[in-house]
Amino acid sequence: MTSLSQVPQDSPFTIDNIPFGVFSTKDDSTPRCATAIGEYALDLRALSGGGFFSDASVTDALAQTSLNAFAALESKFRTAARNQIISVIKDGKIPETCLHLLADVEMHLPVAISEYTDFFCSLEHCRNCAPMMKDGIPQNFFHAPSAYNGRASSVLPSPSVIRRPRGVFWKTGHDGTRVPTYGAEEHLDFELEVGYIVSKPVPYGETIKVDDAPDHIFGFVLLNDWSSRDLQVFEMPPLGPFSSKSFGTTISPWVITLDALKAFRTAPKHETTPLEHLRYKDFARGTFDVKLAAHLERGGKRHRLATSNLKYLYWTPYQQITHHASANCGLRTGDLIGTGTVSGDGVDTQGNKCELGCLFEATLHGSRPVMLESGGELRYLEDGDSVVLSAWCEDSRGRKVLGFGECRGLIIGPDAPIR
């Protein structure tokens, strides 16, 4: 097994990664904790059963059916466990019984998600959407990270099947009048986001300092904030998104740790001077250089929808989580926080805008279709479409060092069975 640390080219799960996830197999449907290396899931419950980890709290935590207990451990224990895993892989001493082909396992949510919050922190996304919104860029955008509480019950692990929701929206008649209608959503969209999971909790009534924010983050995943634009336009004023976002949220199942991302810390794209409590001292390492992409699979063909980068966000994850806790609400281990759509202002080799994190932006709410390379027009998502998000970190020579794996969802019709 010495070849384990030599992973196949283009595998996201390199020896520099060592993500954490929860899987089950056909033979054993009990969810158990794992890492991914190359083409394999490495069963950490099985590995730790032999007294492998030096700390008993790690062994206990990795024997659970979710990663909540592990995420709740002090970061030094998680870091030590990760280092032990790296060593044993490098030493080629993994018992074969601990390994399962990733292609053969079923992935679960990495944690029992207590609550889900979604931010709205990309200035480019905000600017691109502004012309289609009545009030343009909200004045509060530049002074604190904006967010809404999402719905945890509909967060799903990739690959997921998303049924087109029904709801109430304004249907525009031929004479231009708007009629309230209950029916199937007609403008279904994706949103390219990153999510992160809370590790050390913040007790109710307490707040955190932005410089301590890293202590509260277990790691990162990809997040597709599927959005029903008809329902959203109807329901947004004045309480924000509700049903338009709660019919499904897909996350990638492997949690990429802060340890893995340490080498990719970088300055945010936007230089800002926030209010004192959101001023992260180490600005040059205040966020992460994580490249992002979204692809559409339609009619058996794969089309690039967007590229982007986590560092483009105006408000970083550290600032987001600090703001979240600032009003005493408390944060619990297992809370999922979404960054909001990550857009940029880059153009592709043809001069087209390519860093647009959703179709609302990319098609100007369906009014200017995207021409697919293989032919055909894209306005919004159709039944049968799949959207695949991906993320990776590169070294200074542009070589992929590690990836997040994919975050995949298939759209089905409003009456199709989910399973």
Next chain:
Amino acid sequence: MTSLSQVPQDSPFTIDNIPFGVFSTKDDSTPRCATAIGEYALDLRALSGGGFFSDASVTDALAQTSLNAFAALESKFRTAARNQIISVIKDGKIPETCLHLLADVEMHLPVAISEYTDFFCSLEHCRNCAPMMKDGIPQNFFHAPSAYNGRASSVLPSPSVIRRPRGVFWKTGHDGTRVPTYGAEEHLDFELEVGYIVSKPVPYGETIKVDDAPDHIFGFVLLNDWSSRDLQVFEMPPLGPFSSKSFGTTISPWVITLDALKAFRTAPKHETTPLEHLRYKDFARGTFDVKLAAHLERGGKRHRLATSNLKYLYWTPYQQITHHASANCGLRTGDLIGTGTVSGDGVDTQGNKCELGCLFEATLHGSRPVMLESGGELRYLEDGDSVVLSAWCEDSRGRKVLGFGECRGLIIGPDAPIR
């Protein structure tokens, strides 16, 4: 103990009530399930230990430290258990060891709250607030119940201590300019609401029919949706309330069941013709006649802030929960749903508006102070103020048949310790 069913006058916990809650005592800090009768908490774990309940699933459920398992039982089991409790109280056969004075027990949250959603469904509240909001009454109000996802981590049982939050808001300078500021909230408010708890879950991807909505409700509590108006004005556009509502939400600890409220079913005040999927067939019994009141305790004196009635809501709890599930999000046993502020348009004997469910309405955002009967002006809540919500149902002769108990919260300063 035969006198147990003869409860003291004005006790909310009559033999017609039999609410469910979770308590602990000084001698035994383990939370256990109980009902309340007169001045007593009746320990249902202790009662059921002797094989009292005819169904083993009830015994098992009531042995838990929260009511989630009991709430998840089919309603016929819950009804049967309630009937058995009523019988044994009437028969005077309660062992004294099962009884604890309410004054001596500590109440806990009745359920582990999975998620919290808050609606905005009072037309009168909406109309009263409209002049102070940029866009007036939202056009969607009349076509579907509006809601936002709240924060479950900050829901507390009464009596609770609420610390004035800090956050970012617009501070208006002497020259009228608005400066973004991080500081302690200056316009702290209460909101008079009712909450209800989900019993039978709705699996992710499924929806419910409005006529089946009662099957999904375990029972009702009072809910104070404490609100930071400075933070709210700042953060609302466009994502709705977030930090302005997440610093604390107080609920009364006793769950008043649908069985207890059956006799008080009534037609909603507003006759409406909603879209088909929200049309409850039995309109005349589509909601509940539950009288509501809010009082302020300041400087040792008690002042009436508002009266109201659950039946005033434009959208009933049945319509709310149906709308909630309509976009496939799923509902879990233990979800808490708030009705939103319940206001009316009644006036008191002096001709003053008295059915205003929050200070934002009652004082026109602090611009027109309420004159307290005992002297002094009220604009917003001050440190040291307590707000006490209450609710009760009356018979046709105006006699109180049952009550909810109180929902009490004390405001403390931004740096005061919570305990």
